[in-house]
Amino acid sequence: MLVERVHFLPGVSPRPLGRRALAVNISDVAAMGGSPRAALTSLALPPSMTEQWLAELYSGIAEEAASFGVAVAGGNLSRTDGPVCIDVTVLGSVPKDQLLTRSGARPGDVLGVTGVLGGEAARRALAPADPEIAVPTPRVAAARALAATGRVHAMMDISDGLAGDLRHLARASKVGAVLYAEQIPVAIAARQAGHDLGIDPLSLALDGGEDYELLLAAPEDDWGELVAAVGDDASLYRVGTVLGADEGVQLERLGGNREPLPDGGWSHF
Protein backbone atom coordinates (compact mmCIF):
# COMPACT_ATOMS: atom_id res chain seq x y z
CA MET A 1 0.00 0.00 0.00
CA LEU A 2 1.33 3.43 -0.97
CA VAL A 3 0.12 6.15 1.41
CA GLU A 4 0.36 9.86 0.67
CA ARG A 5 2.84 11.71 2.94
CA VAL A 6 4.35 8.35 3.99
CA HIS A 7 5.40 6.80 0.67
CA PHE A 8 4.93 9.77 -1.68
CA LEU A 9 4.43 13.52 -1.48
CA PRO A 10 1.20 15.35 -2.40
CA GLY A 11 2.65 16.98 -5.54
CA VAL A 12 3.74 13.71 -7.17
CA SER A 13 2.88 13.14 -10.82
CA PRO A 14 0.11 10.53 -10.96
CA ARG A 15 1.45 8.56 -13.93
CA PRO A 16 4.80 7.51 -12.37
CA LEU A 17 2.95 6.98 -9.09
CA GLY A 18 0.67 4.47 -10.82
CA ARG A 19 3.61 2.81 -12.54
CA ARG A 20 5.49 2.53 -9.26
CA ALA A 21 2.47 1.04 -7.44
CA LEU A 22 2.50 -1.80 -9.97
CA ALA A 23 6.27 -2.11 -10.26
CA VAL A 24 6.98 -2.72 -6.56
CA ASN A 25 4.36 -5.48 -6.47
CA ILE A 26 5.59 -7.07 -9.69
CA SER A 27 9.03 -7.04 -8.08
CA ASP A 28 7.66 -9.02 -5.12
CA VAL A 29 6.25 -11.70 -7.42
CA ALA A 30 9.50 -11.81 -9.41
CA ALA A 31 11.55 -12.19 -6.23
CA MET A 32 9.72 -15.44 -5.49
CA GLY A 33 10.60 -16.74 -8.94
CA GLY A 34 7.13 -16.01 -10.28
CA SER A 35 5.72 -14.65 -13.50
CA PRO A 36 3.30 -11.80 -12.76
CA ARG A 37 -0.15 -12.39 -14.27
CA ALA A 38 -2.89 -10.13 -12.92
CA ALA A 39 -3.27 -7.01 -10.80
CA LEU A 40 -6.06 -5.67 -8.58
CA THR A 41 -5.96 -1.99 -7.67
CA SER A 42 -7.75 -0.45 -4.72
CA LEU A 43 -7.81 3.32 -4.21
CA ALA A 44 -8.95 5.65 -1.45
CA LEU A 45 -9.21 9.18 -2.83
CA PRO A 46 -10.23 12.47 -1.23
CA PRO A 47 -12.99 14.36 -3.10
CA SER A 48 -10.46 17.07 -4.03
CA MET A 49 -8.70 14.82 -6.56
CA THR A 50 -9.58 15.60 -10.17
CA GLU A 51 -10.78 13.12 -12.76
CA GLN A 52 -7.67 13.93 -14.79
CA TRP A 53 -5.41 12.98 -11.88
CA LEU A 54 -7.23 9.68 -11.56
CA ALA A 55 -7.10 9.05 -15.31
CA GLU A 56 -3.34 9.63 -15.34
CA LEU A 57 -2.82 7.37 -12.34
CA TYR A 58 -4.71 4.59 -14.14
CA SER A 59 -2.67 5.23 -17.31
CA GLY A 60 0.49 4.66 -15.32
CA ILE A 61 -0.96 1.50 -13.80
CA ALA A 62 -2.06 0.22 -17.21
CA GLU A 63 1.26 1.10 -18.86
CA GLU A 64 3.37 -0.71 -16.27
CA ALA A 65 1.02 -3.71 -16.23
CA ALA A 66 1.08 -4.00 -20.02
CA SER A 67 4.88 -3.86 -20.16
CA PHE A 68 5.05 -7.02 -18.01
CA GLY A 69 2.09 -8.80 -19.59
CA VAL A 70 -0.03 -8.26 -16.47
CA ALA A 71 -3.83 -7.98 -16.78
CA VAL A 72 -5.46 -5.32 -14.61
CA ALA A 73 -8.28 -7.62 -13.56
CA GLY A 74 -10.27 -5.49 -11.13
CA GLY A 75 -10.24 -3.01 -8.34
CA ASN A 76 -12.09 -0.74 -6.02
CA LEU A 77 -12.53 3.00 -5.55
CA SER A 78 -13.36 4.56 -2.18
CA ARG A 79 -13.78 8.01 -0.79
CA THR A 80 -11.54 9.17 2.08
CA ASP A 81 -11.19 12.40 4.04
CA GLY A 82 -7.51 11.57 4.56
CA PRO A 83 -4.45 10.92 2.43
CA VAL A 84 -4.57 9.06 -0.89
CA CYS A 85 -4.03 5.31 -0.38
CA ILE A 86 -3.17 3.02 -3.28
CA ASP A 87 -3.23 -0.69 -2.59
CA VAL A 88 -2.17 -3.02 -5.36
CA THR A 89 -2.26 -6.82 -5.33
CA VAL A 90 -0.33 -8.63 -8.06
CA LEU A 91 -0.95 -12.32 -8.66
CA GLY A 92 1.64 -14.50 -10.32
CA SER A 93 2.37 -18.11 -11.05
CA VAL A 94 5.48 -20.21 -10.57
CA PRO A 95 6.33 -23.90 -11.11
CA LYS A 96 5.99 -25.45 -7.65
CA ASP A 97 9.60 -26.62 -7.47
CA GLN A 98 10.93 -23.18 -8.43
CA LEU A 99 9.18 -21.13 -5.74
CA LEU A 100 11.72 -19.09 -3.78
CA THR A 101 11.26 -17.51 -0.36
CA ARG A 102 13.41 -15.76 2.22
CA SER A 103 13.98 -18.97 4.09
CA GLY A 104 16.30 -21.61 2.71
CA ALA A 105 19.68 -19.88 2.90
CA ARG A 106 22.36 -22.21 4.33
CA PRO A 107 25.71 -21.47 6.01
CA GLY A 108 28.38 -21.34 3.33
CA ASP A 109 26.07 -19.94 0.65
CA VAL A 110 27.22 -16.98 -1.37
CA LEU A 111 25.07 -13.82 -1.05
CA GLY A 112 24.48 -11.99 -4.31
CA VAL A 113 22.66 -8.89 -5.58
CA THR A 114 21.54 -8.12 -9.12
CA GLY A 115 22.58 -4.47 -9.45
CA VAL A 116 24.08 -1.35 -7.92
CA LEU A 117 22.55 -0.01 -4.72
CA GLY A 118 21.96 3.39 -3.17
CA GLY A 119 20.95 5.27 -6.33
CA GLU A 120 17.41 6.01 -5.23
CA ALA A 121 18.52 6.91 -1.69
CA ALA A 122 21.02 9.35 -3.22
CA ARG A 123 18.32 10.97 -5.33
CA ARG A 124 16.17 11.48 -2.25
CA ALA A 125 19.09 12.74 -0.16
CA LEU A 126 19.99 15.31 -2.83
CA ALA A 127 16.40 16.56 -3.35
CA PRO A 128 14.33 15.69 -0.28
CA ALA A 129 11.50 18.09 -1.19
CA ASP A 130 11.16 16.82 -4.77
CA PRO A 131 7.79 15.08 -4.95
CA GLU A 132 8.70 13.14 -8.11
CA ILE A 133 8.82 9.43 -7.53
CA ALA A 134 11.14 6.84 -9.02
CA VAL A 135 9.76 3.90 -10.96
CA PRO A 136 11.98 0.90 -10.24
CA THR A 137 12.54 -1.75 -12.88
CA PRO A 138 11.45 -5.09 -11.42
CA ARG A 139 14.00 -7.80 -12.21
CA VAL A 140 11.42 -10.16 -13.67
CA ALA A 141 13.53 -11.83 -16.38
CA ALA A 142 16.61 -12.21 -14.16
CA ALA A 143 14.52 -13.58 -11.29
CA ARG A 144 12.80 -16.13 -13.52
CA ALA A 145 16.15 -17.22 -14.95
CA LEU A 146 17.62 -17.58 -11.46
CA ALA A 147 14.64 -19.55 -10.16
CA ALA A 148 14.65 -21.82 -13.21
CA THR A 149 18.21 -23.00 -12.44
CA GLY A 150 16.92 -24.74 -9.32
CA ARG A 151 20.15 -23.69 -7.58
CA VAL A 152 19.01 -20.67 -5.56
CA HIS A 153 18.30 -21.36 -1.87
CA ALA A 154 16.60 -18.06 -0.94
CA MET A 155 15.66 -14.86 -2.75
CA MET A 156 13.90 -11.57 -2.05
CA ASP A 157 13.82 -8.05 -3.45
CA ILE A 158 15.66 -5.24 -1.69
CA SER A 159 12.99 -2.68 -0.89
CA ASP A 160 14.02 -1.65 2.63
CA GLY A 161 17.79 -1.53 2.02
CA LEU A 162 20.37 -4.32 1.77
CA ALA A 163 21.14 -4.27 5.51
CA GLY A 164 17.52 -4.48 6.66
CA ASP A 165 16.47 -7.00 4.04
CA LEU A 166 19.48 -9.22 4.70
CA ARG A 167 18.35 -9.27 8.35
CA HIS A 168 14.90 -10.37 7.18
CA LEU A 169 16.41 -13.13 5.08
CA ALA A 170 18.74 -14.23 7.88
CA ARG A 171 15.87 -14.37 10.38
CA ALA A 172 13.61 -16.30 8.00
CA SER A 173 16.42 -18.75 7.15
CA LYS A 174 17.66 -19.01 10.77
CA VAL A 175 21.21 -18.14 9.72
CA GLY A 176 23.78 -15.40 10.20
CA ALA A 177 25.62 -13.56 7.42
CA VAL A 178 28.55 -11.31 6.62
CA LEU A 179 28.61 -8.56 3.99
CA TYR A 180 31.99 -7.48 2.52
CA ALA A 181 31.95 -3.67 2.50
CA GLU A 182 34.34 -3.40 -0.44
CA GLN A 183 32.29 -5.73 -2.63
CA ILE A 184 28.95 -3.97 -2.30
CA PRO A 185 28.17 -2.30 -5.64
CA VAL A 186 27.52 1.34 -4.77
CA ALA A 187 25.64 3.41 -7.38
CA ILE A 188 27.61 6.30 -8.90
CA ALA A 189 24.84 8.66 -7.75
CA ALA A 190 25.40 7.46 -4.18
CA ARG A 191 29.13 8.21 -4.42
CA GLN A 192 28.32 11.66 -5.79
CA ALA A 193 25.71 12.34 -3.09
CA GLY A 194 28.16 11.09 -0.48
CA HIS A 195 30.77 13.54 -1.73
CA ASP A 196 28.35 16.48 -2.00
CA LEU A 197 26.59 15.91 1.31
CA GLY A 198 29.46 14.51 3.36
CA ILE A 199 27.72 11.21 4.07
CA ASP A 200 29.04 7.67 3.67
CA PRO A 201 28.03 6.33 0.23
CA LEU A 202 28.07 2.82 1.69
CA SER A 203 25.35 3.77 4.16
CA LEU A 204 23.16 4.89 1.23
CA ALA A 205 23.71 1.48 -0.39
CA LEU A 206 23.11 -0.43 2.85
CA ASP A 207 20.23 1.49 4.32
CA GLY A 208 18.71 3.62 1.55
CA GLY A 209 16.33 1.09 0.17
CA GLU A 210 13.99 1.34 -2.82
CA ASP A 211 16.45 -0.11 -5.33
CA TYR A 212 14.37 -3.25 -5.93
CA GLU A 213 17.37 -5.34 -6.89
CA LEU A 214 17.30 -9.02 -5.92
CA LEU A 215 19.16 -10.46 -2.94
CA LEU A 216 19.86 -14.18 -3.18
CA ALA A 217 21.69 -16.98 -1.43
CA ALA A 218 23.09 -19.94 -3.37
CA PRO A 219 25.92 -22.47 -3.11
CA GLU A 220 29.32 -21.13 -4.09
CA ASP A 221 29.77 -23.97 -6.60
CA ASP A 222 26.69 -22.85 -8.54
CA TRP A 223 27.66 -19.19 -8.81
CA GLY A 224 28.99 -19.49 -12.37
CA GLU A 225 25.79 -21.15 -13.49
CA LEU A 226 23.74 -18.33 -11.96
CA VAL A 227 25.81 -15.66 -13.70
CA ALA A 228 25.32 -17.47 -16.99
CA ALA A 229 21.56 -17.85 -16.38
CA VAL A 230 21.09 -14.13 -15.73
CA GLY A 231 23.10 -13.27 -18.87
CA ASP A 232 22.39 -9.75 -20.06
CA ASP A 233 19.25 -9.30 -17.93
CA ALA A 234 21.25 -8.05 -14.92
CA SER A 235 24.70 -7.99 -13.36
CA LEU A 236 25.32 -10.36 -10.48
CA TYR A 237 27.52 -9.16 -7.61
CA ARG A 238 28.85 -11.32 -4.78
CA VAL A 239 28.40 -9.29 -1.63
CA GLY A 240 28.72 -11.73 1.26
CA THR A 241 28.54 -15.17 2.77
CA VAL A 242 25.88 -16.94 4.83
CA LEU A 243 27.07 -17.86 8.35
CA GLY A 244 25.63 -19.84 11.24
CA ALA A 245 22.78 -18.29 13.20
CA ASP A 246 24.97 -17.64 16.26
CA GLU A 247 27.29 -15.36 14.29
CA GLY A 248 24.61 -12.74 13.69
CA VAL A 249 24.71 -10.32 10.76
CA GLN A 250 28.08 -8.65 10.28
CA LEU A 251 29.92 -6.20 8.06
CA GLU A 252 33.54 -6.93 7.11
CA ARG A 253 35.67 -3.91 6.34
CA LEU A 254 38.76 -3.94 4.10
CA GLY A 255 41.49 -5.76 6.02
CA GLY A 256 39.16 -8.27 7.58
CA ASN A 257 37.80 -6.45 10.62
CA ARG A 258 34.21 -7.42 11.32
CA GLU A 259 31.55 -5.42 13.17
CA PRO A 260 27.83 -5.97 13.68
CA LEU A 261 25.96 -4.63 10.62
CA PRO A 262 24.69 -1.14 11.56
CA ASP A 263 20.91 -0.90 11.85
CA GLY A 264 19.73 2.09 9.86
CA GLY A 265 17.02 0.62 7.65
CA TRP A 266 13.50 1.64 6.91
CA SER A 267 10.86 0.85 9.49
CA HIS A 268 7.39 0.23 8.12
CA PHE A 269 5.64 1.37 11.24
Added chain:
Amino acid sequence: MLVERVHFLPGVSPRPLGRRALAVNISDVAAMGGSPRAALTSLALPPSMTEQWLAELYSGIAEEAASFGVAVAGGNLSRTDGPVCIDVTVLGSVPKDQLLTRSGARPGDVLGVTGVLGGEAARRALAPADPEIAVPTPRVAAARALAATGRVHAMMDISDGLAGDLRHLARASKVGAVLYAEQIPVAIAARQAGHDLGIDPLSLALDGGEDYELLLAAPEDDWGELVAAVGDDASLYRVGTVLGADEGVQLERLGGNREPLPDGGWSHF
Protein backbone atom coordinates in the same frame (compact mmCIF):
# COMPACT_ATOMS: atom_id res chain seq x y z
CA MET B 1 -11.37 -1.04 0.99
CA LEU B 2 -12.89 0.02 4.30
CA VAL B 3 -11.97 3.59 5.23
CA GLU B 4 -12.45 5.07 8.71
CA ARG B 5 -15.12 7.80 8.84
CA VAL B 6 -16.44 6.66 5.43
CA HIS B 7 -17.24 2.97 6.01
CA PHE B 8 -16.90 2.76 9.80
CA LEU B 9 -16.69 5.08 12.79
CA PRO B 10 -13.54 5.59 14.92
CA GLY B 11 -14.99 3.85 18.01
CA VAL B 12 -15.76 0.58 16.22
CA SER B 13 -14.70 -2.68 17.86
CA PRO B 14 -11.76 -4.07 15.90
CA ARG B 15 -12.84 -7.73 15.93
CA PRO B 16 -16.16 -7.29 14.07
CA LEU B 17 -14.43 -4.76 11.81
CA GLY B 18 -11.92 -7.42 10.82
CA ARG B 19 -14.66 -9.99 10.33
CA ARG B 20 -16.64 -7.60 8.17
CA ALA B 21 -13.61 -6.73 6.02
CA LEU B 22 -13.33 -10.41 5.14
CA ALA B 23 -17.07 -11.09 4.90
CA VAL B 24 -17.88 -8.46 2.28
CA ASN B 25 -15.09 -9.76 0.04
CA ILE B 26 -16.07 -13.39 0.54
CA SER B 27 -19.57 -12.30 -0.47
CA ASP B 28 -18.21 -10.90 -3.74
CA VAL B 29 -16.51 -14.20 -4.58
CA ALA B 30 -19.66 -16.14 -3.64
CA ALA B 31 -21.83 -13.90 -5.81
CA MET B 32 -19.82 -14.99 -8.86
CA GLY B 33 -20.45 -18.63 -7.98
CA GLY B 34 -16.99 -19.05 -6.52
CA SER B 35 -15.52 -20.81 -3.52
CA PRO B 36 -13.34 -18.43 -1.51
CA ARG B 37 -9.79 -19.77 -1.04
CA ALA B 38 -7.28 -17.16 0.14
CA ALA B 39 -7.20 -13.63 1.51
CA LEU B 40 -4.61 -10.85 1.45
CA THR B 41 -5.00 -8.03 3.94
CA SER B 42 -3.43 -4.61 3.59
CA LEU B 43 -3.66 -2.05 6.40
CA ALA B 44 -2.79 1.61 6.78
CA LEU B 45 -2.73 2.50 10.48
CA PRO B 46 -2.01 5.74 12.32
CA PRO B 47 0.70 5.48 15.03
CA SER B 48 -1.98 6.08 17.70
CA MET B 49 -3.46 2.60 17.22
CA THR B 50 -2.49 0.13 19.93
CA GLU B 51 -1.03 -3.29 19.41
CA GLN B 52 -4.07 -4.71 21.13
CA TRP B 53 -6.39 -3.03 18.62
CA LEU B 54 -4.36 -4.52 15.77
CA ALA B 55 -4.29 -7.96 17.40
CA GLU B 56 -8.09 -7.92 17.76
CA LEU B 57 -8.57 -6.78 14.18
CA TYR B 58 -6.42 -9.69 12.98
CA SER B 59 -8.35 -12.07 15.25
CA GLY B 60 -11.55 -11.00 13.55
CA ILE B 61 -9.95 -11.44 10.13
CA ALA B 62 -8.62 -14.89 11.07
CA GLU B 63 -11.93 -15.97 12.62
CA GLU B 64 -14.01 -15.04 9.58
CA ALA B 65 -11.47 -16.53 7.17
CA ALA B 66 -11.35 -19.80 9.09
CA SER B 67 -15.13 -20.11 9.17
CA PHE B 68 -15.18 -20.16 5.35
CA GLY B 69 -12.04 -22.24 4.87
CA VAL B 70 -10.11 -19.24 3.61
CA ALA B 71 -6.31 -19.05 4.14
CA VAL B 72 -4.97 -15.64 5.14
CA ALA B 73 -2.04 -15.87 2.75
CA GLY B 74 -0.33 -12.54 3.17
CA GLY B 75 -0.65 -8.85 3.63
CA ASN B 76 0.95 -5.54 4.24
CA LEU B 77 1.12 -3.00 7.06
CA SER B 78 1.70 0.71 6.46
CA ARG B 79 1.84 3.82 8.52
CA THR B 80 -0.59 6.68 7.76
CA ASP B 81 -1.24 10.09 9.29
CA GLY B 82 -4.87 9.78 8.19
CA PRO B 83 -7.80 7.44 8.75
CA VAL B 84 -7.42 3.68 9.12
CA CYS B 85 -7.73 1.94 5.72
CA ILE B 86 -8.30 -1.80 5.46
CA ASP B 87 -8.01 -3.32 2.03
CA VAL B 88 -8.80 -6.99 1.65
CA THR B 89 -8.45 -9.11 -1.48
CA VAL B 90 -10.14 -12.51 -1.48
CA LEU B 91 -9.23 -15.04 -4.17
CA GLY B 92 -11.61 -17.82 -5.10
CA SER B 93 -12.07 -20.53 -7.67
CA VAL B 94 -15.06 -21.54 -9.75
CA PRO B 95 -15.62 -24.13 -12.49
CA LYS B 96 -15.32 -22.16 -15.72
CA ASP B 97 -18.86 -22.94 -16.91
CA GLN B 98 -20.37 -21.87 -13.57
CA LEU B 99 -18.88 -18.38 -13.36
CA LEU B 100 -21.66 -15.81 -12.89
CA THR B 101 -21.45 -12.07 -13.52
CA ARG B 102 -23.86 -9.13 -13.61
CA SER B 103 -24.29 -9.45 -17.34
CA GLY B 104 -26.35 -12.26 -18.79
CA ALA B 105 -29.87 -11.38 -17.54
CA ARG B 106 -32.45 -11.75 -20.34
CA PRO B 107 -35.90 -10.19 -20.77
CA GLY B 108 -38.47 -12.52 -19.24
CA ASP B 109 -36.11 -13.76 -16.49
CA VAL B 110 -37.35 -13.82 -12.92
CA LEU B 111 -35.45 -11.60 -10.47
CA GLY B 112 -34.83 -13.20 -7.09
CA VAL B 113 -33.16 -12.34 -3.78
CA THR B 114 -31.92 -14.73 -1.09
CA GLY B 115 -33.18 -13.00 2.06
CA VAL B 116 -34.94 -10.10 3.72
CA LEU B 117 -33.66 -6.60 3.04
CA GLY B 118 -33.38 -3.33 4.97
CA GLY B 119 -32.34 -4.79 8.32
CA GLU B 120 -28.90 -3.22 8.38
CA ALA B 121 -30.24 0.11 7.08
CA ALA B 122 -32.82 0.05 9.90
CA ARG B 123 -30.13 -0.56 12.49
CA ARG B 124 -28.17 2.41 11.22
CA ALA B 125 -31.27 4.64 10.98
CA LEU B 126 -32.19 3.84 14.59
CA ALA B 127 -28.68 4.40 16.00
CA PRO B 128 -26.72 6.58 13.59
CA ALA B 129 -24.01 7.41 16.15
CA ASP B 130 -23.43 3.77 17.15
CA PRO B 131 -19.96 2.86 15.93
CA GLU B 132 -20.61 -0.88 16.11
CA ILE B 133 -20.50 -2.51 12.73
CA ALA B 134 -22.57 -5.37 11.40
CA VAL B 135 -20.92 -8.54 10.13
CA PRO B 136 -22.96 -9.80 7.20
CA THR B 137 -23.22 -13.52 6.50
CA PRO B 138 -21.96 -14.13 2.97
CA ARG B 139 -24.29 -16.51 1.10
CA VAL B 140 -21.48 -18.84 0.09
CA ALA B 141 -23.36 -22.16 0.20
CA ALA B 142 -26.49 -20.79 -1.46
CA ALA B 143 -24.46 -19.06 -4.15
CA ARG B 144 -22.46 -22.19 -4.93
CA ALA B 145 -25.66 -24.24 -5.10
CA LEU B 146 -27.28 -21.70 -7.44
CA ALA B 147 -24.23 -21.52 -9.71
CA ALA B 148 -23.95 -25.31 -9.84
CA THR B 149 -27.45 -25.63 -11.34
CA GLY B 150 -26.20 -23.97 -14.51
CA ARG B 151 -29.58 -22.18 -14.72
CA VAL B 152 -28.74 -18.73 -13.37
CA HIS B 153 -28.15 -16.04 -16.01
CA ALA B 154 -26.73 -13.28 -13.79
CA MET B 155 -25.92 -12.89 -10.11
CA MET B 156 -24.40 -10.30 -7.75
CA ASP B 157 -24.50 -9.44 -4.06
CA ILE B 158 -26.60 -6.54 -2.79
CA SER B 159 -24.12 -4.23 -1.10
CA ASP B 160 -25.39 -0.84 -2.29
CA GLY B 161 -29.12 -1.56 -1.95
CA LEU B 162 -31.50 -3.54 -4.13
CA ALA B 163 -32.44 -0.50 -6.25
CA GLY B 164 -28.89 0.60 -6.99
CA ASP B 165 -27.55 -2.89 -7.53
CA LEU B 166 -30.46 -3.84 -9.81
CA ARG B 167 -29.51 -0.80 -11.89
CA HIS B 168 -25.92 -2.09 -12.05
CA LEU B 169 -27.15 -5.52 -13.15
CA ALA B 170 -29.54 -4.01 -15.73
CA ARG B 171 -26.80 -1.83 -17.19
CA ALA B 172 -24.29 -4.70 -17.36
CA SER B 173 -26.90 -7.00 -18.96
CA LYS B 174 -28.27 -4.27 -21.26
CA VAL B 175 -31.84 -4.92 -20.04
CA GLY B 176 -34.60 -3.16 -18.13
CA ALA B 177 -36.41 -4.53 -15.08
CA VAL B 178 -39.44 -4.15 -12.85
CA LEU B 179 -39.57 -4.75 -9.11
CA TYR B 180 -42.92 -5.62 -7.47
CA ALA B 181 -43.14 -3.48 -4.33
CA GLU B 182 -45.41 -5.93 -2.50
CA GLN B 183 -43.08 -8.89 -3.10
CA ILE B 184 -39.90 -7.35 -1.75
CA PRO B 185 -39.06 -9.10 1.55
CA VAL B 186 -38.71 -6.27 4.05
CA ALA B 187 -36.84 -7.07 7.29
CA ILE B 188 -38.90 -6.84 10.47
CA ALA B 189 -36.36 -4.34 11.83
CA ALA B 190 -37.01 -2.14 8.80
CA ARG B 191 -40.78 -2.22 9.45
CA GLN B 192 -40.11 -1.30 13.09
CA ALA B 193 -37.71 1.49 12.17
CA GLY B 194 -40.17 2.72 9.58
CA HIS B 195 -42.89 2.89 12.23
CA ASP B 196 -40.66 4.54 14.86
CA LEU B 197 -39.01 7.07 12.56
CA GLY B 198 -41.90 7.73 10.16
CA ILE B 199 -39.97 6.55 7.11
CA ASP B 200 -41.03 4.12 4.40
CA PRO B 201 -39.77 0.61 5.29
CA LEU B 202 -39.65 -0.17 1.57
CA SER B 203 -37.12 2.62 1.01
CA LEU B 204 -34.87 1.01 3.65
CA ALA B 205 -35.12 -2.29 1.77
CA LEU B 206 -34.56 -0.67 -1.64
CA ASP B 207 -31.87 1.86 -0.83
CA GLY B 208 -30.38 0.91 2.53
CA GLY B 209 -27.77 -1.49 1.30
CA GLU B 210 -25.31 -3.62 3.26
CA ASP B 211 -27.55 -6.68 3.46
CA TYR B 212 -25.24 -8.78 1.26
CA GLU B 213 -28.04 -10.99 0.02
CA LEU B 214 -27.77 -12.29 -3.55
CA LEU B 215 -29.69 -10.80 -6.47
CA LEU B 216 -30.13 -13.15 -9.40
CA ALA B 217 -31.84 -13.45 -12.75
CA ALA B 218 -32.94 -16.82 -14.10
CA PRO B 219 -35.60 -18.26 -16.43
CA GLU B 220 -39.04 -18.57 -14.85
CA ASP B 221 -39.20 -22.28 -15.78
CA ASP B 222 -36.11 -23.00 -13.66
CA TRP B 223 -37.32 -21.23 -10.53
CA GLY B 224 -38.44 -24.41 -8.78
CA GLU B 225 -35.09 -26.03 -9.43
CA LEU B 226 -33.30 -23.04 -7.94
CA VAL B 227 -35.47 -23.09 -4.80
CA ALA B 228 -34.69 -26.79 -4.40
CA ALA B 229 -30.96 -26.22 -4.95
CA VAL B 230 -30.77 -23.53 -2.26
CA GLY B 231 -32.65 -25.77 0.18
CA ASP B 232 -32.14 -24.69 3.77
CA ASP B 233 -29.15 -22.45 3.02
CA ALA B 234 -31.36 -19.44 2.27
CA SER B 235 -34.88 -18.40 1.34
CA LEU B 236 -35.48 -17.42 -2.26
CA TYR B 237 -37.89 -14.55 -2.96
CA ARG B 238 -39.20 -13.54 -6.37
CA VAL B 239 -39.04 -9.77 -6.49
CA GLY B 240 -39.33 -8.79 -10.15
CA THR B 241 -38.98 -9.50 -13.84
CA VAL B 242 -36.32 -8.61 -16.38
CA LEU B 243 -37.62 -6.34 -19.18
CA GLY B 244 -36.21 -4.98 -22.42
CA ALA B 245 -33.57 -2.26 -22.18
CA ASP B 246 -35.93 0.45 -23.46
CA GLU B 247 -38.31 -0.06 -20.52
CA GLY B 248 -35.77 1.14 -17.96
CA VAL B 249 -35.89 0.11 -14.31
CA GLN B 250 -39.34 0.37 -12.74
CA LEU B 251 -41.22 -0.19 -9.50
CA GLU B 252 -44.73 -1.68 -9.66
CA ARG B 253 -47.03 -0.75 -6.79
CA LEU B 254 -50.00 -2.83 -5.61
CA GLY B 255 -52.70 -2.53 -8.26
CA GLY B 256 -50.27 -2.47 -11.16
CA ASN B 257 -49.17 1.17 -11.36
CA ARG B 258 -45.57 1.46 -12.45
CA GLU B 259 -43.15 4.31 -11.82
CA PRO B 260 -39.44 4.70 -12.45
CA LEU B 261 -37.52 3.13 -9.56
CA PRO B 262 -36.48 5.96 -7.21
CA ASP B 263 -32.75 6.64 -7.13
CA GLY B 264 -31.65 6.79 -3.51
CA GLY B 265 -28.75 4.35 -3.38
CA TRP B 266 -25.24 4.62 -2.05
CA SER B 267 -22.68 6.47 -4.10
CA HIS B 268 -19.07 5.28 -3.72
CA PHE B 269 -17.53 8.60 -4.51
